[in-house]
Every structure is written in structure tokens, then in C-alpha cells.
Amino acid sequence: MPSGDLVDVWWFDTRAVTTGPVGLADLSQGERDRAEAFLFPADRHRYQVTHLMLRRLLAGYTGTPPSMLRLAREPCPHCGAPGKPVLEPGPRPVPSFSLTHSGDMVIIAVAGRPVGVDVERDAAGCVCSLAQALHPADAAWVAGLGEPDRHDAIITCWVRAEAVLKCTGQGIGHGLGGFPVRPGGAAGPAVNGCTVRQLPAPEGYSAAVALAGARRPVLRARPAI
């Protein structure tokens, strides 16, 4: 399990991973049912690959076989509804994790304390309408920028805010404009009880990670699978 301020960041491209019957057998019945419900094969594949990789990675951290891992949902701190996926507590401490996907890319972040991660592929069209969803201070900041900086700034704010809300377990269902997140802002990297960092991302993607507490996460990029 990553100790201290370490965050293991596992990136992978879903197109490069194949699933076989043996791998799929590691998924829970609920996960298999959900995979079946997808309309398009690409979405089903992405879902299967993501959850298979999650189980394999967590098996490596915990020593529990992938199919034996038990995942649960923590209640949302805002409304109490089932929210953030977590490992059920065991005899030994379990790591915190967060999972995100966009386009073909998936990131799984693993840490010793609550962690959140978000990746977004650049949208094909204009994203200016999203500025209204941001905190007013961030919205004012992006409004003052010219293109293409404004576009990049909106996506940057989005992934930082979503990473923070996934770290706290609230998610973006209640909005993501509750606090400013822009890089270099007055509060620095400390946001809403977390510390947020931009992740280096492949061309066409933006990503950020947030770790609970005031200490800056130390990133440990894991090899692509």
C-alpha cells in the first residue's frame, strides 16, 4: 500500500487490453450484469477492462485474489446516497482508490488515504457553456482568457474540481462550483480539505489527482499495462 503522501497513478489505454473468459470470471456477478447492459461493444469492453484491471491492481496491494475482493459504496457525505466505490475494510488496512475514464484512457489512482482522480478527453466542440458550472471566481478567470487558453482552462478547472469531489466522496451530482480550483489561485493547491495536482496526460487529455489533507501528493507513475 502506498505510504505517506505517495499516490500510485496507473494509466492505461483500454484498446491495448484484452479480456478473456478467465479474466471476466474475476468480475462480480453485479459487474458482469452491468457489462451486459451496455448498448455498444466499445463501452462494454471499456467497462470490463476497467473493472478487471481495478481488481487485479487491488489484489496486488492487498494480497487478496481479484475475485475475492469485496467492493462497497460509501454514503455521499452530502446526501447519504450510495456514492464512492471503496474496498470493504479487512483485518489489515486497505488502500483508497479512485477510477476514471474518458475516451480510451483509464486512470486508477491508489493511495494510503482518500484519493480522487479525473481524466477528460478534449470535447470535439465548444465547451464554453461549461464555464457556468464552475465556481464564480474560476468562471471570471476563464472569461478573461482568449482561445485556445480559455478552452484549456475550463477543462483544467473541471478535472481539478471533479478530482476533489471524488476524493471527498461527494461526486459532481450536487454541482462542482462550490469552491475555486484554478491553478495558482489564492488558496494554492489546497482545495476543500484536499490537495490537488495536475497530472501529465497524453495529447488530447487533461487529468488531475486530489489527495485528502494539506500535504502535496507525491506522484508515482506506474508502468502502462
Next chain:
Amino acid sequence: MTRADPVPENPVPANTVKCVVWDIDNTLLTGTYLESGDEPPGADPVLAAVLAELGERGILHALASKNPPEAAAHTARVTGWRFAAAECGWGLKSGALTKIAATLGIAVDALAFVDDDAYERAEVGSALPGVLVLSPEEAAEAAGWPEFSPPVITAEARRRGEMYAERQRRQEAQRAFGGTQEQFAESVGTRVTIAAATATDVPRLAELAARTRQFNSAAGRDVGPPGEGMTQDWFAGLLSAPGCDVITVRLRDAFGDDGMVGGCVISREAGTWTVPLLMMSCRAMGRGVIDALLAWLTRQAARAGAGRLRIPCVPDGRNVPLRLALAAAGFRVPERLPVVYERDLGASLPALPGWVTAPGEAGPGSVADDLRAFLASATGRDELLHIPPAAALFGAPVGLDSLTGTLLLREIQRRFGVDVAGEDLNLDSLATLGTLAAFVAERARPGGGP
């Protein structure tokens, strides 16, 4: 057969037969089914050819026989024909014909009846005087008669047999369905499309004018200048006439595509909209289509600033269903003659069901298409153009991410002026593409006024 009385200045054409009801023993078969032991008789080759010839013209075939149901299955096999309805039993043949007309949703006097037994012919002829009664010998010649020669034969007509089979499956499903007619229509993906007619619609419009009876405001008489029938030329001329709109109505659902089921002609003058011709196939009966067309006409006339909407109607014994629909839609006849249905446009306007797509109306059909196109372009995924209405958008089965979902809501606000997140606090409308489109269309298109 009662051929219509000649009315010199306004002739009523011979009734076109929509369905031929055939006897089996010694008519379609060359012998008697129950008396032939292990080898039932084969098909009469001449009448089998008549079945095919009339079927090509869009005329349906049905069976009425004093036999067990197996005889109908055998007859279908040896003639190679799929009959739209079959009544097998030992009751009166006139009763069988009445049931068949009800099953198919057509008027009894749109039936012809063929039987080798003179007693059966007399019984049907006296009980149902509107039915064209024929011996097998006469039926062999029938293909040349005007009653069996619809003036136009369209793709819709050629598919008619198939569409009646779809209709039977739909009716069975509806009987099994617990809810109301509106809920059923919604659950089977009913789509009514009202649109301006184009040149390719003209043959079908002329066919509807000639064939419809129960929903035909002209009751088969010509409207427009005397001597000009409701021909293809007449409709083609209206397409480019100033102040005139020719409207088509199409219908489909999960059971099948009925194609163009109706239409109307609108004449727009200052302050008054007049509908000189309104017609609807009886296939659309009971499916909310005529009500949707009347609601749309009312809404559009009011929005255009007209004070009155007039629908002249030639009342006869057969277009009672149309007149009932007009009354139910709030139309009234202020004077006895001429009979003109009018509706007050000042009162609150009728709502248009969500499954109707029409000019001047934001419908969920068009909203759903807009949303699909937006999602496909925002994500670069062309397959999203084919998301079915019942598919959940988030999580399985489509798996939109949160950023795309937020972009979608912003686009809806920009394009339709509907703030989904603000008006639907639980975001229930986001469950599926269909619920979202219906929510947006409902708010973009209130029923209360123009």
C-alpha cells in the same frame, strides 16, 4: 350490392372493395374439406390467381367457413396466401362478415363475399345489403370490375396485407397491456409525423381520397371546382397554389410502419383557416392520430392569428367516426346547412401528445434526434446517432461521462431554452434519451397557449 344513386353534378364513385371474404368448400378449394378424408382438396387455380391479382392491388382477403379452424390453415397452405382474418364456425355467414370487418377495422360495406352456396349468398345479401355478393364464377371475372380497381395503387396499398397482420399483433399486445390507450401508444414507440406534402406524396393522397370513408370529410364527393375529381393532378396543382397547404400524416410504431395514413388540405384566408378535405385511413383508428391532426390544426391556426377554423363536412352514414372525432375535439356545427364544423380558437388550445412530430412544434422525436446528433458530434462517436429512446444515458448502457452529460444539458438550455437541471431537481428526466426528450419537448411546447 347497393350501387350508389347517381347524383349528376357530384357523382359518388362505386365503392372500392377493401377485403374479399371467401368461402372455402367448393370455392377456394376444389372440394369439401371435411369429406375428403386424409387428402384434403387442393386450391382452385383460377381463384388462387384472383387472390394474387387483387392482393397486388392492396385488397385484403379473409375466410368465412363452416369448418373447423384447420380448414383455414389448409386453405392458406394450398393457396399460398396469408389471410388477414378467418372466421370458422357454424354460425351465420353475415355474422362472420361483421366480425371480420370489426377485426380489420373497416366498414362492412367495404367487403365483398364469395360463396358457391346460393343460400349463403342470399343470407349475407339480405342481412348486409352493402356487401358485394358474388358466386365463384363471378369472382373469377372480378379483377376487371371497377369495385376491384382502386384508381391508384401505392406502396402502402401493396403492403396492406402485411400491415393488417401487424395490426393483429398490436391488438393482441394491447389487450395484454394494462394501461390506457395513451400509455400503450407511448410504450410501443408510436410516432405520428405531420408534414407538408411533396410531389412524391401525390399518388397516395389521391388513393386516400378515393378509399377512405369513415374518416373522410367529403364522404367520397369531389371538393373543389365541379368536374375536377380529387385526382393526382388536382393534388399536384394544390401543392403550388398560393394560400393553400397540403398536409400528410404518417404513422409507425414498434409493430410496423403504416406509412402515410392521412392528410388534409388547408386553405388560408385572412382570419379564417378552412380545411376543404380531411381524410384518414381506418388503419389509424383508435391510435390517437385523427385527434393529433385536429389538435395540430387548431394550434397552428391559432398561432397564425386566425379567428376561426372551419372544416366543411358532407355528412353520410359512413363518416360518423370522423364527426364523432370532430365533436370530441371541440368542433361544433353552428348552422344545419351547409354542415361546417367550427372551432373557437380563443379558448385554451389542445395539447399535442409527445409522440407527434409536426411543423411548428418541438416534438420529442425531433428533440431526440437533435440530442443524438449533438452527442455524436461532441464525443466523435457516430454510433450515438442510434441510441434507442429507452436506453439509459449514464452508466450502462450508453455510459456518457459527466462532462459530456453537462455539455448536453447546457446545449439543451441553449437550443430549447429548457433548464433541465433547474426544473427537474431529482434529474429523473435524465434516465433515458426518451425521458429526456419528452421532458424537453413538454417544456419547449406547453399545451396552454400559443
